[in-house]
Every structure is written in C-alpha cells, then in structure tokens.
Amino acid sequence: MPSFSYRYTCVRCATPQTWGTIRYRCHVCGQNLRIQRKADADSPSAMDIVTTFRESETEGMWRYVALLPVEAHWGSRLRVGGTPLIDCGDDGGVRLRIKDEARNPSGSLKDRATELVLAVAKRAGCTGAVTASTGNAGASLACIAAAQAMAATVVVPASTPFAKLAQIRAYGANVYEIGGTYDDAFEIAERMADDALLCCRNTGVNPFTREGKKTCAYEIAEAMAWHVPDWVIVPTGDGNILSGIAAGFLDLFALGITSAIPRLMAAQAHSADSIARDWTTYDETVALPVSPTAVTPNTVADSLSVSQPRDHFAALHALRATRGTCVVVNDECIAAASRTLAQRFGLWYEPSAAAGYAALQAGFASGRIQTGAEVVLLGTGSGLKSPQCFDDVTRPPACALAVLPEGHAPGEHGPLHRGTCP
Secondary structure, eight states, X not given: OOOOEEEEEETTTOOEEOSSSOOOBOXXXXXXXXXXXXXXXXXXXXXXXXXXXXXXXXXXXXXXXXXXXXOSOOOOSSOOSOXXXXXXXXXXXXXXXXXXXXXSTTSBXXXXXXXXXXXXXXXXXXXXXXXXXXXXXXXXXXXXXXXXXXXXXXXXXXXXXXXXXHHHHHTTOEEEEESSOHHHHHHHHHHHTTSTTEEEOOTTTSHHHHHHHHHHHHXXXXXXXXXXXXXXXXXXXXXXXXXXXXXXXXXXXXXXXXXXXXXXXXXXXXXSOHHHHHHTSOOTTSOOOSSOXXXXXXXXXXXXXXXXXXXXXXXXXXXXXXXXXXXXXXXHHXXXXXXXXXXXXXXXXXXXXXXXXXXXXXXXXXXXXXXXXXXXXXXXXXXXXXXXXXXXXXXXXXXXXXXXXXXXXXTXXXXXXXXXXX
C-alpha cells in the first residue's frame, strides 16, 4: 500500500514539531497544529493512490487510509463515513447535492474526527479520551469509545440539548455538566487531559480531528468521479469542519487527483459569527488575526454556539486558500431552511446543518452563487438531536441575514451586507 511520512506543523508560524507522540499545540506560539504530509522521491503517484481506494475492501472512511496519518490497525465495529451524496437536482437555479452525514453511527459528521482521534490514541497507549462539547462531539466520542471499550469523559454546558445529553449517557460516558459556557468546558477538558493516559479530543486542538473530517471531502470528490463542485457549504462554529474540508480538497489537488478546488462558504449563526466578522477585517496584505473576535452566542443552532472558535486561524486560512466567503443567518432563516429541507427533500437536520441551506439561499439571492453552479451542502447532523428546536418550525419566516458583498474575494472584504431571506 502507498505510504507517506508525516510531521506536525504550526498552522500559524509553520514551525515543525516532532512526530511520534500526540501533540496539541505549537511549542513556539501556542497555536493549533496541522498534520503535514512529506513528499519525497518514493511518494506514490495519483494513480497509485486512487487504485488503493478502488481496490479497498474496507467500507467507510478507512478506504482512504493511504492518505491518513495512522495505520489501518483499528478494526472498528462501526462504519464511519461512506455516507451518501444525495442529488437533489435543480434547486432554484443551482444543482444541489447534500452530503448526508446524519448516517454516521452517532448521527453526525463528528464521528469522522472521533474515529481517527481514537485510532491514534489507542496506538499511543491511551486508555480513554475526554472532550468538551455542546452535544455532537460528546455523543460521537461516547459512541465510538464504547465500540472500542475505551473510557469516555464529556464536559458539557448545562444548556446542552436534552436529546444530545441522553445520547451521550446512553453510550455510558462520564458526563460533567457545568454552569458555564462551551469555552469553559473546553478549558476544563484540556486540563483533564494532562493525564498521559487520557487523550484530548477537543475540536481543533487535537490536529487529528481535522484529518478525520477531511475524508468527507475525499468522498464528495470520488462520488463526483474526481471532479469537484463549484461550492461546498460548511456550517461553521469552531471552524474545524471548515479547515478539515479544505484540507481534504487541497490534498486531492496537490496530489493531482483532482484538477480544481471548490470554493468554501462558511455558514454561521447570527450571534455566533466570530469567523465571519474577522473574515471582513483583513486582506491579502494583512496577517490573519491570531485571536478570534469574541462574540456572545444566543442561537437555536447549538452546534454553532461558540464564543471563541477554537480552530479560528486554520478556518480563516481555509477560506483564503479556497477563495471562500462567509454568510451569517439568523434563527428565523434557520427554522425556515429546516422546514424546506425536510418537506422538499425528506432530510431533517439539526439547526446547524439547516443554517447551511439558509446560507445557500442567501448566497444565491445575493449573486455570490451563480445560476447553474454545482453546490454541495454538508448535512452535518440529524434533526433528531435537537427536536425541541422545531416546535414552531411551521411559522412563516421573517428573517434577516448578512452576506459578504457580491464579487468580494479575499483581499476585497468590506462590511457585511444585510437583506431579507429569499
């Protein structure tokens, strides 16, 4: 099987870090790390890599082990990945496909990250893992850890939806509910992981979360016969799915497997829009901001409810590298989008995924997404995870939204434009 060598590199200062043990932060500037694949004379060709995908007898994300920084000695009972790319046909002028990540074992895309993180943790001799969560990451950790007889500890804010808490507890995880925010839970989980036998799964801080999520991009490209769509819309809270999807498409392009990179659209909730705010404040001549702008979330999209995105720098870099943009939508637009997805396509997603569909409508209405574009929307999690959010979903929407001005690309950012939901 084709193989590569790897190293850790800081997402900000690019300082290489020693490979081998699990590392979480740059020892120079304290930023998150990324996994860098090292090319050499013996590196496999694009054809060799694609052949391993085609000939693999493994289902799900482990079909792509040739491009993953861990050996395939995992033996999961659960199939993570391999989710369908649903062709929804023409949707108001765009060719829409939806990547249905609700089909993963715990019902969300987060399983891709957890699967890889725990594979690495087990290889490193860890006996358990801890994570902070608003619900999905915790449910994912509890689920995948249970299948591997590993201990799971989840730290959640008390505002976590009941359905997600019930799911976490059903898998047998240790749950710590705190009176603070997700950001408080994040710091507590990091301190718990000072125990060498306990792996920290925290989003973004563990660089393998990004590596797991990038397999979603591989599946999208393969399902489209190694072509890529014009746009991929990514519900964005911490920014880690955004950076992971970018990493996957950039991988395929760098290896010569695809000939283009799709543009990414980050969909953020109106009061949890730190990444969108910072995206408008710099151009190509200005260094990316080191620290995120702090916001005060108050949104039905609990999975996007983040005050300080923990993969902020890598998310902004992903937007820059893919010529992406941000769209901000409010809760009324999210509820309307959820209704449309369920009633038009039979796909019921939690509010964070519905935010992506609201962003698509806003992007098309503003002219940012053009008629005839091929668009993939990430359906990041099942609506069954937050059923209480949709008690009034049938109410007609009266929604405001914010999008970047038409024609803006990195280096041309201006104020967010506001308008009405189509």
